[in-house]
Amino acid sequence: MDHMIEVKNLSFEYDEGLHTIDNISFNIDKGNYVAILGHNGSGKSTIAKLLIGLLEKKSGDIIVNGYELNMENLYKVRESIGIVFQNPDNQFIGATVRDDIAFGLENMCIPHEQMDDLISTYAKKVHMEDFLNHEPTKLSGGQKQRVAIAGILAMSPSIIILDEATSMLDPIGRREINTLVRELKKEKDMTIISITHDIEEAKYADQIILLNKGKIVKTDRAKDILSDIDLLSQLKLDIPFALKITNGLKEKGISIKNTLDNKDLEQQLCQLRSKM
Amino acid sequence: MSITFENVSHVYGVDTPFEFHALKNVQLNIKNHSFTAIIGQTGSGKSTLIQHINALLLPTQGSIKIDDYLISVTNKPEKLKQLRQKAGLVFQFPEYQLFEETIEKDIMFGPLNFGKTEQEAKEIARSMIKIVGLDESYLDKSPFDLSGGQKRRVAIAGILAMNPDILILDEPTAGLDPQGTKDMMNLFKSIHESGKTIIIVTHDMNHVLEYCDDVIVMNHGEVERHDTVTQIFQDSEYLNQLGIDLPMMTRFILDLNEQGYHIDPSINCIEDLIEAIGGEING
Numbered sequence: 001m002d003h004m005i006e007v008k009n010l011s012f013e014y015d016e017g018l019h020t021i022d023n024i025s026f027n028i029d030k031g032n033y034v035a036i037l038g039h040n041g042s043g044k045s046t047i048a049k050l051l052i053g054l055l056e057k058k059s060g061d062i063i064v065n066g067y068e069l070n071m072e073n074l075y076k077v078r079e080s081i082g083i084v085f086q087n088p089d090n091q092f093i094g095a096t097v098r099d100d101i102a103f104g105l106e107n108m109c110i111p112h113e114q115m116d117d118l119i120s121t122y123a124k125k126v127h128m129e130d131f132l133n134h135e136p137t138k139l140s141g142g143q144k145q146r147v148a149i150a151g152i153l154a155m156s157p158s159i160i161i162l163d164e165a166t167s168m169l170d171p172i173g174r175r176e177i178n179t180l181v182r183e184l185k186k187e188k189d190m191t192i193i194s195i196t197h198d199i200e201e202a203k204y205a206d207q208i209i210l211l212n213k214g215k216i217v218k219t220d221r222a223k224d225i226l227s228d229i230d231l232l233s234q235l236k237l238d239i240p241f242a243l244k245i246t247n248g249l250k251e252k253g254i255s256i257k258n259t260l261d262n263k264d265l266e267q268q269l270c271q272l273r274s275k276m
Numbered sequence: 277m278s279i280t281f282e283n284v285s286h287v288y289g290v291d292t293p294f295e296f297h298a299l300k301n302v303q304l305n306i307k308n309h310s311f312t313a314i315i316g317q318t319g320s321g322k323s324t325l326i327q328h329i330n331a332l333l334l335p336t337q338g339s340i341k342i343d344d345y346l347i348s349v350t351n352k353p354e355k356l357k358q359l360r361q362k363a364g365l366v367f368q369f370p371e372y373q374l375f376e377e378t379i380e381k382d383i384m385f386g387p388l389n390f391g392k393t394e395q396e397a398k399e400i401a402r403s404m405i406k407i408v409g410l411d412e413s414y415l416d417k418s419p420f421d422l423s424g425g426q427k428r429r430v431a432i433a434g435i436l437a438m439n440p441d442i443l444i445l446d447e448p449t450a451g452l453d454p455q456g457t458k459d460m461m462n463l464f465k466s467i468h469e470s471g472k473t474i475i476i477v478t479h480d481m482n483h484v485l486e487y488c489d490d491v492i493v494m495n496h497g498e499v500e501r502h503d504t505v506t507q508i509f510q511d512s513e514y515l516n517q518l519g520i521d522l523p524m525m526t527r528f529i530l531d532l533n534e535q536g537y538h539i540d541p542s543i544n545c546i547e548d549l550i551e552a553i554g555g556e557i558n559g
Contacts, residue, residue: 040424
């Protein structure tokens with residue numbers, strides 16, 4: 001099987017006649033890190049909810065991990081996907097971090113003896129092993145999101161969806177989650193879908209799906225989409241910092257290569273200067 | 277209206293096992309007409325501090341002077357209502373505080389409360405909705421049918437409708453998309469230019485660099501620094517130690533300067549930066 005997720009001609013509407021998702025198709029390969037970009041109201045979160053069957057599609061097909069998403073396969077699909085939502089305070093069930101990670105495992109009827117091992121393994125993976133007996137309400141935003149991710153990893157899904165999981169966090173929390181996501185990516189088996197506004201983070205994705213008014217504007221390698229200034233400005237998205245600089249310098253007649261990476265830009269600028 | 281904190285402390289849950297010293301001996305003078313950022317880690321006392329400015333919280337010790345109003349342990353100002361009209365506080369996620377059937381009524385609520393007539397309040401609502409970048413057709417709609425960014429604009433219009441001299445904002449752009457964020461910050465910039473004092477709690481150092489004049493750094497309930505933006509961002513080691521990153525632009529300039537460039541690190545807009553780099557390369 002090539003694709004972890006296949007979406008064909010998917011449409012959805014909250015109100016009749018208003019296409020929130022308008023006939024979109026895309027594939028996501030196993031082990032890929034995919035960012036879905038687009039501004040508020042473009043349909044990003046709706047796609048996430050359709051993929052896990054929280055919303056029911058109007059038409060089209062969704063195939064996840066080989067299972068077609070329908071009533072019969074709903075739970076198979078949900079076993080394959082874990083989702084982290086935006087607000088860290090809205091997704092806690094357990095009275096302690098340990099209970100919270102255990103919740104999903106209990107639902108899956110994992111024997112108690114195995115559960116303890118799994119909990120400590122995944123708490124370690126998100127660097128929260130010292131907090132197992134803490135109350136979730138007393139944790140910082142970044143810590144809460146890491147616990148939410150541990151709870152998901154413990155159920156070993158093939159896909160993890162982050163629905164603006166860092167947008168309510170302070171910079172430290174944001175860095176914690178972004179670092180963790182890159183660690184998970186290295187382990188290769190996990191397919192990661194990140195719904196985000198953060199262009200500086202989307203740089204690290206393999207693939208970007210660019211969404212506007214419920215339609216896919218473009219899907220391509222992250223590098224290619226984020227280098228397309230015209231497209232990004234047309235959709236009122238941020239332009240990566242390094243690209244703004246190279247673009248401005250080109251207009252001044254300075255010959256410099258486009259880049260998304262600040263370090264690479266610095267190197268180029270230093271070479272230009274030493275030539276003087 | 278300048279704001280002066282004299283030795284202010286605030287303790288939550290006095291004489292309980294949860295006693296927590298959220299503010300410790302705060303001395304502070306926020307200048308009239310400044311655009312001041314309050315930064316610091318989660319839990320450092322930022323929100324507690326700003327809630328003292330319109331007397332939502334009273335100090336456990338010390339006093340706060342705003343114009344002729346004195347807020348202290350024993351003295352809850354009699355004219356609290358007027359004070360709250362002068363210092364408008366926009367909480368984090370203000371859209372959760374919308375409650376009326378229509379947007380017009382929601383914006384009118386403040387002015388009516390502060391003694392305006394129905395007619396006056398309606399006129400205020402009409403002009404405020406435009407100031408926040410929506411048109412009059414929104415007035416008859418329910419605030420609950422709007423998108424997140426639009427709701428936030430309406431909530432802010434409701435505060436502006438009271439015509440406060442001081443606008444206090446607690447992370448006003450959290451959760452907005454890049455365009456919504458830019459629009460919102462530019463709105464505050466124009467309100468500032470119309471002569472108001474703006475105090476903003478934020479985690480976004482890029483905003484601090486681009487929009488603010490002064491910075492207050494909170495750490496463990498204390499005001500650790502109060503300085504100009506330029507001064508604060510020169511001290512990257514200090515900020516680093518607090519877990520605060522430099523603005524991306526400042527970081528970049530400092531890195532270039534380490535490698536032989538001579539760019540003014542206080543530059544705060546991309547056009548100036550491109551100009552400066554171009555100038556050095558072209559000699």
